[in-house]
Amino acid sequence: MKDIYTPKETPERLDALDELIVQExxxxxxxxxxxxxxxxxxxxxxxxQTAICREQAAxxxxxxxxxxxxxxxxxxxxxxxxxxxxxxxxxxxxPKSAVxxxxxxxxxxxxxxxxxxxxxxxVQTPVAVPADSAAAx
Amino acid sequence: xxxxxxxxxxxxxxxxxVAMMERFYRDSKSYFRNxxxxxxxxxxxxxxxxxxxxxxxxxxxxTRRIVVCDGVLCRQVEGQAVPMTSNLYTFLLAIAKRxxxxxxxxxxxxxxxxxxxxxxxxxxxxxxxxxxxxxELQETREGIVADAVLGMSDRCRQILTLFYYEQRTLxxxxxxxxxxxxxxxxxxxxxxxxxxxxxxxxxxxxxLHLSI
Numbered sequence: 001m002k003d004i005y006t007p008k009e010t011p012e013r014l015d016a017l018d019e020l021i022v023q024e025x026x027x028x029x030x031x032x033x034x035x036x037x038x039x040x041x042x043x044x045x046x047x048x049q050t051a052i053c054r055e056q057a058a059x060x061x062x063x064x065x066x067x068x069x070x071x072x073x074x075x076x077x078x079x080x081x082x083x084x085x086x087x088x089x090x091x092x093x094x095p096k097s098a099v100x101x102x103x104x105x106x107x108x109x110x111x112x113x114x115x116x117x118x119x120x121x122x123v124q125t126p127v128a129v130p131a132d133s134a135a136a137x
Numbered sequence: 138x139x140x141x142x143x144x145x146x147x148x149x150x151x152x153x154x155v156a157m158m159e160r161f162y163r164d165s166k167s168y169f170r171n172x173x174x175x176x177x178x179x180x181x182x183x184x185x186x187x188x189x190x191x192x193x194x195x196x197x198x199x200t201r202r203i204v205v206c207d208g209v210l211c212r213q214v215e216g217q218a219v220p221m222t223s224n225l226y227t228f229l230l231a232i233a234k235r236x237x238x239x240x241x242x243x244x245x246x247x248x249x250x251x252x253x254x255x256x257x258x259x260x261x262x263x264x265x266x267x268x269x270x271x272x273e274l275q276e277t278r279e280g281i282v283a284d285a286v287l288g289m290s291d292r293c294r295q296i297l298t299l300f301y302y303e304q305r306t307l308x309x310x311x312x313x314x315x316x317x318x319x320x321x322x323x324x325x326x327x328x329x330x331x332x333x334x335x336x337x338x339x340x341x342x343x344x345l346h347l348s349i
Contacts, residue, residue, distance in 0.1 A: 017349050020278065021334050022301045024286045025294075027199075029302045031192050038159050 143225045144205050150198040161225075162191060168226050173233065182237070190233035193287050194225070200280040213280075278347060285337040292316070293330030300327055 014022060141149075141160065149157035169187050197203045202213045203221070210225075211218040221228065286294070299305045299313065307320050307327075317323040342349060 017335055017338060018331070020282045020349075021286065021331070021338065024196075024279070024282045025298055026302045028192050028196065028283075028286060029298050031195055032188060034155070034158070035162060035188050035191060038162055 143210055144208070146225060147198050147203060147205055147210060150195055151201075151204075158195070165191065165226065165229055169230065169233070172230065182240075186233045186237055186240075189236055189287075190229050193232050193236075194229050196283040196287065197280075200277055200283050202277075202280050278342070278349075281341045281345075281347070282338055285334050285341070288337075289330065289334065292326070293333070296323070296327050297330055297334075 141157070141164075146157065146161050150161070166187060169190075170183070173183055173187070194203075197212075204211055204213070204218065206218045206220075210221040212221050213219075223231070289297075295314070296310065299310045300307075305313070307323055311317055311320055311323055314323075317326065339349075341347075
């Protein structure tokens, strides 16, 4: 059998049988210690996993808080952008001919009120003759 | 999910593959926790019982009482390698049940009047035909010694381990153990525990005509 466990020096003298017994005691205790170590490792790993989860949860919380702070600003920007977009769309939707017709009809109305042709409607303006020239004749 | 076969595990334990042993330990513990509840009275002892059963199983493998022969698991029975009829998990559970039953029997004098349920438990846990695989069978010196040490009381095991394995002085052991009240008493206990072991081993060696 492979000598897995070597007994340490003990104060009392051990005969061959005692050596066998002590060696067996040592081997069994080694196995128990190994199992305790594995259980301990599992606990440590569990604690590390818990710490990682806590860190992730904290990070998520910070991200959520940041999102909440930015939300009103973003909301306002979006609202303005939306209104501008609606305005552009409406402007694009209204036809140009409708705008021109409105403009022409307005001009005709103005002409009726205020004739603009100079020959027919010229107003003769009396020219003021100087008195001396009129007398000389 | 188990990703190893019983034969692979026995070979791994025999060659001291610690990584495989750890995997076996973890997988077995899950299995034990899921299936042992129906058999054991006290949940708080489950971990201790499981660890002792594991030590027992590993020593059976390391002392070559469980071996692979012709591609199957075999156990040394009265000088012959007999194929095992159960898998390692079932075998482990059988060892644990037996240890639990022995513990209950030791405590039964205290509990007979207070907890009649203990008697029912003893009946339920009586070794069935499936448990015959756990008979004490020693073919080698190491196997005989392993069995004797495994069969020791917890008290003796603790005293002898502290003294011989951890190399504590009697004064240090006295400080660690509240059960012992005097150094002389501790020394006597240590001597008696060791003496009992020696006698058991010598008796079994003599029966099998083995020399020390």
